Amino acid sequence: MEIVPIISRGYDSNVFVVIAEKVAVIDTGLSISRLEQKLRGVIAPERVDYVINTHAHIDHCGGNPLFPNARTLIHELDAKAMSDGRFYGTASLFSGGRSMNYHRVLKEGDVIDLGGAELEVLHTPGHTPGSICLYIASEKALFSGDTLFAGGSFGRSDLGGNMEQLKRSLRRLAALEIEVLYPGHMEVVKGREARESARLAWEIAEEYY
Numbered sequence: 415m416e417i418v419p420i421i422s423r424g425y426d427s428n429v430f431v432v433i434a435e436k437v438a439v440i441d442t443g444l445s446i447s448r449l450e451q452k453l454r455g456v457i458a459p460e461r462v463d464y465v466i467n468t469h470a471h472i473d474h475c476g477g478n479p480l481f482p483n484a485r486t487l488i489h490e491l492d493a494k495a496m497s498d499g500r501f502y503g504t505a506s507l508f509s510g511g512r513s514m515n516y517h518r519v520l521k522e523g524d525v526i527d528l529g530g531a532e533l534e535v536l537h538t539p540g541h542t543p544g545s546i547c548l549y550i551a552s553e554k555a556l557f558s559g560d561t562l563f564a565g566g567s568f569g570r571s572d573l574g575g576n577m578e579q580l581k582r583s584l585r586r587l588a589a590l591e592i593e594v595l596y597p598g599h600m601e602v603v604k605g606r607e608a609r610e611s612a613r614l615a616w617e618i619a620e621e622y623y
């Protein structure tokens with residue numbers, strides 16, 4: 415298995431390509447054209463089998479239509495925000511959205527088997543109702559979307575979210591063994607920094623919100 419992180423700047427989300435027997439792209443950034451550029455030399459869009467969105471904000475889903483052969487997966491509680499084209503109000507904040515299709519909804523405990531890499535779905539609501547993290551237990555790797563960022567910060571809860579839920583989700587992540595953290599924005603961290611990010615975030619959320 416190989417994980418290729420594509421770290422973005424500004425409001426664009428990070429994009430992660432997980433290459434095993436099958437290929438998954440986790441989040442797709444703001445736009446098709448930007449994503450097309452970023453993927454050049456990494457993977458041909460036709461080869462991607464799954465698009466997994468950590469949540470239905472447009473800066474994580476905008477590039478979804480780039481992949482002609484992929485099945486799009488999103489948590490059942492965020493599916494409507496994708497199909498209604500509003501993306502919890504984030505579509506109008508950016509370029510203006512459009513309704514997007516998905517193929518399958520996810521729920522807590524689902525496993526996406528890529529053949530040589532298993533992505534386990536952790537339902538971690540709070541940033542949005544259907545926010546998920548994806549965990550690869552064999553690597554202790556966590557793709558955390560906007561639920562958790564490196565260094566103990568976390569996503570906002572005012573675009574469809576709920577702070578009390580987010581605190582509970584951060585508490586859950588603080589108990590998880592994390593060796594590599596792949597967040598939805600900003601840098602990837604490993605080792606001690608990865609392990610401490612969730613605990614710090616949980617403490618900060620409890621103290622200040």
Ligand SMILES: [Zn+2]
Nearest residue numbers: 469471560569
């Ligand atoms: Zn978000």
